[in-house]
Amino acid sequence: MNEQPIVFCKGGGCTAKLGPGALAHVLEKLPPFTDPNLLVGFDHSDDAAVYKLTDDIAMVQTLDFFPPMVEDPYIFGQIAAANALSDIYAMGGTVKTALNIVCFPEKMDLNILGRILQGGAEKVREAGGILAGGHSIADSDVKYGLSVTGIIHPDKVLENNACQPGDALILTKPLGVGIVCTASRVGQASEEAMAAAIASMTTLNKYASEALAPFEPHACTDVTGFGLLGHLNEMLAGRCGAQLHWKALPHIPQALEYADEFLLTAAAQRNRNHLEGKVEFEATPFALEELLFDPQTSGGLLVSVPAEQAEEALAAVQALGLGCGIIGHVTDAHPGVIRVTE
Template sequence: MGEEPIVFCKGGGCTAKLGPGALSHVLEKLPRFDDPNLLVGFDASDDAAVYRLTDELAIVQTLDFFPPMVEDPYVFGQIAAANALSDIYAMGGDVRTALNIVCFPEAMDLNILGRILKGGSEKVREAGGILAGGHSIMDTDVKYGLSVTGVIHPDRVFANNSCRAGDVLILTKPLGVGIVCTAARMGAASAEAMDLAVRSMTALNRYASEVVRRYRTHGCTDVTGFGFLGHLCEMMGEKFSATVYRDRIPYIPACEEYVEDFYLTAAAQRNRNHLQNKVVFEHVPFVLEEVLFDPQTSGGLLVSMDPADAGAALDELKALGLPCDVVGEVTERCDYTVIVK
């Protein structure tokens, strides 16, 4: 008998992340570093680390990599790179350098790896950064991503937990890409749904970040593997709660059909289980619940902004071409972290 063929796309992207419960259980046991120049570290569950070099300059550091969630290696490279670069933009920073992270099977065609790296390098170039090197190892499955360094002024960092009561919440990309990619692996996704998912996943958050920097933005994160509700709960922490408007959530319309056909992810169920005591739904259909728990790959920015600025900012964000909206508001702390109604 011959060797089993290597399958490129088995289901990846941010659905491959460890669940939030397992991850927090490990991280809470690690010692904290006492350095006044470490402005943002892992204890804040934020998107990237920020370290101050001078009074006017800090570096932003992040890394992200995962298995393919689409069949086209070039598109996968674009998505993985856009996803890794996103953490810099979620902090309000600008990209400077990136390093490739590659896991690749020895028996697989190296032309596939070339297409992955080409897609990734093009996104780094679009970000205004320089691809400066990387590291590769042999593995049984393909994985790809970037380690990225950016820069920011120390006083202009968008932490994920610096919201204010009364802020409105803006989401800059549609939800549902995890559901669509799951349906696509089963041959059930329409070309229209997959095209919108790919367009969303390959779009850099650079442009949305540049928009929200011009307004009174108090907090920001990007929506990835923990889903909209998981990342929103991290933003609220123990200080605030959020009300989410069920009728304002942008998502890929075909998700309604795919959820009804049970094209769901295990990662979404891990997110649901982790958040069951923090989130309450009031007259919300099951489809929308799944969309809100759905792990996103290269998802949009979730922005906490002064309500007086939201209208003008949203007009600029809509001009970028992806579904976006004001999806809720930050409130004083109540019995639940998030109420969806």
């Protein structure tokens, strides 16, 4: 009997995450952990845990891994590492150490694994961190990522749910990588679109975090598997509302074309279902709706900054060269509801 060939890229990245509804159903049943030094836990779905060690130092800890979303193992390693490292930057922290997490079929060429690890190691080095080890298991499919530890001053932690009415919302990377990768898997994505998606996914959020450091952001998160709307919903935490302007959304241009051709992900539809009743669309084209639900792999930072600092902060991020923009603002009307208008 012929064995089935092992396929490297079946569709992965942050589209492989459990849906937000299913995840919330499980997490709400976990017992709370109380420790005065635990500054950030899992109680409001933040990007990383933060534990205070001294009056001046807190540890930021995160973990992320997923299956490949591109065919090139080296690029996949870069993307997976950049995605895991991003959680440290979303909290305002600095990367210190990382550990590899590997699932790999024993019958697959080990040179492929070597290229994955090489790509990941180079991103850890670029982040200024040290790759200190890891763990591997034999599995039927490839999965890779990192456990990352960073540090931050306890008084400078950027939580995801501290935005304030009147804040401007800045997104530091273009949307659409999930749609583009889906189109690529069925041979419909152009080289230009895929190159733009890879450039976005392999760019560390370190640079955007450093560019925003001189300002006074109230809240920050990175946009990954729950899509822009899902992560913004977590930021609002039922306390505030938000208004987004779909014409202001930075995006990979071809992603709208692919969305109109229904090259969509199941994960985006889970995101849409989870947010039913929490999003109001006003004359928003279908493709733009899909862009907002699209799960992003190694997506940009979504930052809530005082309105008077927004233009200067955006200019600092624009200097990095990736698509970014002021996409809307936080309101005190209709708490927990996101309005999307032109």
